[in-house]
Amino acid sequence: MGLSKDQVARYSRQLLLPQIGPRGQQRLAESSVLIVGAGGLGSPVALYLAAAGVGTLGLIDDQVVELSNLHRQLLHTAADVGRPKVDSASAQLAARNPEVRLLARLQRLTAANARELVREHDVIVDGSDNVPTRYVVNDACVMEHRPLVHGGVIEYEGQLFVVRPGQSACLRCIFPEPPEAGGALRCEEAGVLGSAAGVIGSLMAHETLKLLLGLGEPLTDRLLVFEGAAGRFRDVPVQRDPACAVCGETPSIRDVADDANACVSQRVHV
Amino acid sequence: MAVVVRIPTPLQRLTSGQSEVQCEGQTVTELLADLERRYPGIKERICDQDGKLRRFVNVFVNEEDIRFLQGDQTAVKAGDEVSIIPAIAGGALAR
Helix, strand or coil: CCCCHHHHHHCHHHHCCCCCHHHHHHHHHCCEEEEECCCCCHHHHHHHHHHHCCCEEEEECCCECCHHHCCCCCCCCHHHCCCEHHHHHHHHHHHHCCCCEEEEECCCCCCCCHHHHHHCCCEEEECCCCHHHHHHHHHHHHHHCCCEEEEEEEECEEEEEEECCCCCCCHHHHCCCCCECCCCCCCCCCCECHHHHHHHHHHHHHHHHHHHHCCCCCCECEEEEEECCCCEEEEEECCCCCCCCCCCCCCCCCCCCCCCCECCCCCCCC | CCEEEECCHHHHHHHCCCCEEEECCCEHHHHHHHHHHHCCCCHHHHECCCCCECCCEEEEECCEEHHHCCHHHCECCCCCEEEEEECCECCECCC
């Protein structure tokens, strides 16, 4: 299937890239990406992927837009306050690129639905706002063999990495367990600068497009840390853990489960 | 010359905003003990009650994960750079 005249015009600047061209554009159009969370990270991810012509975007988020979201969650506007985020996100994305098919789900990603959702998409992008979901997404991606783009942000700092299940370090290889509830950890709002979420979210979109296009080297087995206050990136090598509970040699986690011990009150920084 | 320890943003409240501090020690364990002496309260964010490194906090010596070296007994020497990197999971982070 060739590109229409409008498509040639719309995507002309990326069609010019020799590694993309019409074939790459077609590949994007046939791709499907699941974005977990339509917040501070999900916003730039969804905007860039829709703009680039990724054919299908799945969005899952169970929250409504609050005024306190607007400083960083660029998918939503003041008029959207009180509206489900997946609705305002869909409207914004459709306005940006009507060609994109949007699968919006006003629900939470949980252990019960994670594997099925993950299975339906080519790449999973985790911009969720809480720790338990992060591990659910990771485990589901490992079990369903779907590449995962993982990112997090807090205050002025962020980090991201890509997981190719069975080939590169997963979240549990790098951070074996979620922070526990209670303990020395304080589950409170730390604050975040919107632009820091933009930096990490844009990089997550970038890594997703690379994966879809088979372009360059994916950010696997490396933890890219953005030290936003210092204005510095650090690229820290990480590796698969043979003892990893989910992707190691003898995994103890064989199905996705919600972790009741994790710190559930830590939410909404992304 | 001491070991340079890089502090993640959320723990910088305990180091008067410094992103890098100097500490002394022969091993990571000793280094963290010295860090605690200089900045009381910081160690409990990094280690559990038994003094073991929390499982969502990684320590890198010259960008090598100590879990794949000798753990908290990994040797450090003057001029080394030690980074403390906790999981940032959408804001979920030791602070």
